[in-house]
Amino acid sequence: MNKLRGFILSGCVLALSACGNFGAHSEVEALNEVQAVGSPFTQHLTSEYRAFANREMHDMLDYPDGIHFARKGLAAASGEAVLPEPISDWNLNPQHMEELSTARGRLIVAYDMGAREIAPQQSAVAQVNFDCWIEQQEENWQAADIAGCKNRFMDAMAAIEGMLGPMQPKAEPEFMPPVQQIEAPTPAEPMKPQDAMYLVFFDWDAHSIGAGAENVLDAVAQEVKSRNLTAIHVIGHTDSSGPNPYNDKLAIRRGNAVRDALVKRGVDASLIKVEGRGETELLVQTPDNTREPANRRAQITFE
Numbered sequence: 001m002n003k004l005r006g007f008i009l010s011g012c013v014l015a016l017s018a019c020g021n022f023g024a025h026s027e028v029e030a031l032n033e034v035q036a037v038g039s040p041f042t043q044h045l046t047s048e049y050r051a052f053a054n055r056e057m058h059d060m061l062d063y064p065d066g067i068h069f070a071r072k073g074l075a076a077a078s079g080e081a082v083l084p085e086p087i088s089d090w091n092l093n094p095q096h097m098e099e100l101s102t103a104r105g106r107l108i109v110a111y112d113m114g115a116r117e118i119a120p121q122q123s124a125v126a127q128v129n130f131d132c133w134i135e136q137q138e139e140n141w142q143a144a145d146i147a148g149c150k151n152r153f154m155d156a157m158a159a160i161e162g163m164l165g166p167m168q169p170k171a172e173p174e175f176m177p178p179v180q181q182i183e184a185p186t187p188a189e190p191m192k193p194q195d196a197m198y199l200v201f202f203d204w205d206a207h208s209i210g211a212g213a214e215n216v217l218d219a220v221a222q223e224v225k226s227r228n229l230t231a232i233h234v235i236g237h238t239d240s241s242g243p244n245p246y247n248d249k250l251a252i253r254r255g256n257a258v259r260d261a262l263v264k265r266g267v268d269a270s271l272i273k274v275e276g277r278g279e280t281e282l283l284v285q286t287p288d289n290t291r292e293p294a295n296r297r298a299q300i301t302f303e
Contacts, residue, residue, distance in 0.1 A: 028057050031046075031049070031050050031053055031070045031074050032050060037077070038081075045082070046073050046076045046077040049069055049072050049128055056069060057070075084108075091138050093140075096140075099203075100130075100134050100137065102296075104130060105296075107126055109201070110123070110126075123156075126160060130149075133153055161213075161219075199216070200216055201294075201297050202296045205250070207256075229303060233300070234258045235251075235274075236258075237281060238251050238254075239296050240287065248276055254276070258300065259272045
C-alpha cells in the first residue's frame, strides 16, 4: 500500500497538470465547510477527522489518506457513526497487527457498553487517533508520530473506561439517526450491585494488567468502598486460540491477576471469588483457533 501511494504522489509531483483533480482536494474542502449534524459523538468525530484529514493533506502531503479520512469525516458529519479502520485494510507486520487488533477490540467493546453516549468526545478522540496510529504504523518510519497517535489513543481509552464504570454491555446500531438538537443526558439512576459489571482486557497469551485496565480497577475499588457487598466475582476468559487445557489455566491466571490488583487497592481479599471459563463463553463468537481481543478479558460482578 505504501509503494502504491508513493508512486501516485511522485506522479503528481512530476506532472501536476495530469493530477489536477487529485490536487483539488474537494473532499477535504467539503469537510472544512460542512456543518455537522447527528449525535454529540458524530459531531465530535467530524471535528477530529477534519483536523486529521487536513494534517494528512497539508502537513504530511499524504493526499490519498487525506482524502480517505476526509470521506470518513463527511460521513460522520451526516450523522453516521463510522467505525475505526479495519485491521485487514492495512499492510502491517504481525507484531503491529496483534497490538492494533487488541486496541481496536477495546474500543469496540467500549462502544458496545455505551461509550459513544457516555463519553462522546473521548470516544471520537480515541477512534481518530486509532486511525492515525494504524496509518502511521503502516508507513512505519516516523516513530514520534506513531507514538503520538498511540499515546493519545491510550489516554482516551483510559478516560473512557474510567467513565463507563458499571455499565451493562448493550447492542447499538451501526448507524445513529441524525438529530437537530443536542440535549443534555438524563442523569442515570443508581445501579443495583447485582447489575454492575466491569471488564478488564488482556493482550494475547498474557495475564498482566495493562495501563488501560488501571482506571477500570480504580473504579471497581472505589465502587466496592461505596457499597456493602457480600461477594465480588472475577471470571477470567480467553479467546479461542490455543488448546482448551492451556486456555483454562490462562483464564484462571487472568482472574487471579485482577484479584491481586484489587487487593492492592484495598479491597478485602475474602470477598473476591475467582473462576476461569477458558474459551467456553466468548463475548464475540469466532471459529476455533481465532485471536479475538474482545474475548481476552476478565469480568467483574458484585453481590
